[in-house]
Amino acid sequence: MSQYYKPHRKVDWNYGGPRWRLSRSKIDLFIQCPRCFYIDNKLGTARPPGFPFNLNSAVDKLLKKEFDIHRNDETPHPLMDAYGVDAVPFQHEKMDVWRENFKGVDCFHKPTGFTVSGAIDDVWVNPAGSLHIVDYKATSKDEEVTLDAEWQDGYKRQMEIYQWLFRQNGFIVSDTGYFVYANGKTDVAVFDGKLEFDIKVIPYVGNANWIDDTLLAIYACLNQNEIPKNGEACDYCTYRKAVGEVLQPFIKKDAPGTKEVSPKSKGDVSHEQSLFS
Ligand code: SF4
Numbered sequence: 001m002s003q004y005y006k007p008h009r010k011v012d013w014n015y016g017g018p019r020w021r022l023s024r025s026k027i028d029l030f031i032q033c034p035r036c037f038y039i040d041n042k043l044g045t046a047r048p049p050g051f052p053f054n055l056n057s058a059v060d061k062l063l064k065k066e067f068d069i070h071r072n073d074e075t076p077h078p079l080m081d082a083y084g085v086d087a088v089p090f091q092h093e094k095m096d097v098w099r100e101n102f103k104g105v106d107c108f109h110k111p112t113g114f115t116v117s118g119a120i121d122d123v124w125v126n127p128a129g130s131l132h133i134v135d136y137k138a139t140s141k142d143e144e145v146t147l148d149a150e151w152q153d154g155y156k157r158q159m160e161i162y163q164w165l166f167r168q169n170g171f172i173v174s175d176t177g178y179f180v181y182a183n184g185k186t187d188v189a190v191f192d193g194k195l196e197f198d199i200k201v202i203p204y205v206g207n208a209n210w211i212d213d214t215l216l217a218i219y220a221c222l223n224q225n226e227i228p229k230n231g232e233a234c235d236y237c238t239y240r241k242a243v244g245e246v247l248q249p250f251i252k253k254d255a256p257g258t259k260e261v262s263p264k265s266k267g268d269v270s271h272e273q274s275l276f277s
Contacts, residue, residue, distance in 0.1 A: 033231030
């Protein structure tokens, strides 16, 4: 097992445990696949994480530094001027907490008893005192960056959850948020140890009306005993099912060194197949 992946977490971190919180990424996991969400949050076994995107993190860090200079000076960043955004980076004593993973901005949702949380990239404030939630994104593609692809719906939900969280904390939040999208250029003559970016500010008008119903659906899911069906467009379970099938002939109950395993025990291939088919 890789040192980075611990499949079974301590029960404190599961739903019902004192450290469990509903992060915005867990909400998105529920939307993508209630089954994975349930296995992760209720049964305590998470899917292996993807490899960290270090270049994206570097872009985030540099953008934060750059916007922080203007936050301290209470001046607009040149990108705000270039894109006609009448705002400055928001100053608040909790800004660093809001931006920290595993902390972030949170609120208590009374109907479900959930603490809902999310870590933002930035917040801007306009002259009327209303906040704009800002998210930094990095990519590298030949075409112009947009928010039009279906897979980017997750970005939009992310923005809407942050807008909702700030409203729950009593802030006046504009429906318009901004994506600061950095696109790594590959059409330069030489690399010369430097990656250059085109940076675009894309406004997005959020609608957080779906969130309350989704939280209630998550509550119902976590309080049922049945394992939900899996979502679509994920290859992990297909892989696990295929592995179960291919290993089936090798499972011999009476083979030396193997124990007969009850069908309900963890690790039994036939049980695995039934769970993941
Ligand atoms: S299909 Fe399987 S692995 Fe993929 S998200 Fe759903 S439960 Fe998780």
